[in-house]
Amino acid sequence: MTIEQISVIGAVVAVSFGAIGPALAEGRAVAAAMEAIARQPESAASISRTLFVGLAMIETMAIYCLVVALLILFANPFVHLH
Amino acid sequence: MNRGIGHSPFDLQVIFQLGAIPVTRPVVITWALMALLAIGSRLLTSRLRLHPGRAQTALELLVTTIEAQLGEVIPDGGLSFLPLLGTMFLFLVLANVSGIVPGVQAPTAHLETPAALAVVVFLSVQLAGFRRHGFFGYLKEFAKPSIFLLPLNLLSELTRTFSLMIRLFGNVMSGEFIIAIVLGLAGLLVPLPLMGLELLTGLIQAYIFTTLAAVFIAAAVGTTSPAPANGKEATT
Numbered sequence: 001m002t003i004e005q006i007s008v009i010g011a012v013v014a015v016s017f018g019a020i021g022p023a024l025a026e027g028r029a030v031a032a033a034m035e036a037i038a039r040q041p042e043s044a045a046s047i048s049r050t051l052f053v054g055l056a057m058i059e060t061m062a063i064y065c066l067v068v069a070l071l072i073l074f075a076n077p078f079v080h081l082h
Numbered sequence: 083m084n085r086g087i088g089h090s091p092f093d094l095q096v097i098f099q100l101g102a103i104p105v106t107r108p109v110v111i112t113w114a115l116m117a118l119l120a121i122g123s124r125l126l127t128s129r130l131r132l133h134p135g136r137a138q139t140a141l142e143l144l145v146t147t148i149e150a151q152l153g154e155v156i157p158d159g160g161l162s163f164l165p166l167l168g169t170m171f172l173f174l175v176l177a178n179v180s181g182i183v184p185g186v187q188a189p190t191a192h193l194e195t196p197a198a199l200a201v202v203v204f205l206s207v208q209l210a211g212f213r214r215h216g217f218f219g220y221l222k223e224f225a226k227p228s229i230f231l232l233p234l235n236l237l238s239e240l241t242r243t244f245s246l247m248i249r250l251f252g253n254v255m256s257g258e259f260i261i262a263i264v265l266g267l268a269g270l271l272v273p274l275p276l277m278g279l280e281l282l283t284g285l286i287q288a289y290i291f292t293t294l295a296a297v298f299i300a301a302a303v304g305t306t307s308p309a310p311a312n313g314k315e316a317t318t
Contacts, residue, residue, distance in 0.1 A: 063256055
């Protein structure tokens with residue numbers, strides 16, 4: 001396999017496996033927030049604000065994987081650009 | 083391979099040369115946004131009155147909201163950081179949202195702008211710590227629970243700045259990237275929901291960046307040991 005093919009496979013693996021963890025974590029966070037809102041509907045505003053910030057934090061992990069994948073695809077140090 | 087799905091997000095487009103210095107597109111957009119903010123706030127605050135009109139009321143609401151948020155994060159002396167963090171928040175909101183304007187690409191979607199902002203946060207955290215604790219007092223804070231944690235504390239100081247940079251860059255850039263890909267697949271109206279999501283993401287990221295900067299500063303100026311906050315924030 002050439003370096004290009006290996007890089008594409010590496011990018012796919014990085015994003016796909018890197019998305020698993022944040023997906024599970026976001027699911028748990030939303031489930032917990034739903035439960036909290038169902039129990040205390042009056043504090044829904046502050047819960048959902050905190051939830052959004054928390055989700056953005058969790059999402060960062062997936063974003064890291066995306067950045068790594070894009071680095072592999074676009075700024076690969078092992079591929080000599082013409 | 084590099085032209086398969088559009089421009090690389092790491093490429094920089096040089097617009098013109100200023101002597102020997104190449105001026106890139108994000109720099110031009112950044113300066114335009116800075117001019118917009120500076121002239122706008124100058125115009126809005128030049129005629130402040132006791133009985134405010136519409137614009138002044140909106141402005142006062144904005145400033146007092148940011149002030150209240152900062153006061154919650156930095157309990158003592160949060161007001162002295164209002165100019166820095168408030169300006170940072172306003173600039174980030176404008177910069178993240180500016181990608182929605184046709185022909186403009188958000189400057190935070192390139193690695194350089196978030197890197198510069200993260201360096202500003204890093205330096206102001208250190209400066210705030212030195213000012214509060216004194217030179218050796220602040221250095222001593224790094225070895226607070228035990229001297230063995232000194233390398234870890236120093237490392238977390240760097241990694242959290244790095245993650246601050248990558249978080250902002252990755253979120254804004256990936257949003258624009260996904261819009262570009264969807265636009266390539268299906269043209270009219272299909273990317274609209276994604277653009278709405280991108281607006282929301284931009285606002286949230288501006289809020290998170292500012293809040294985290296405030297948390298770091300609060301940990302540096304805090305009277306208690308900053309070590310637990312350091313350890314917690316390094317992982318976010």
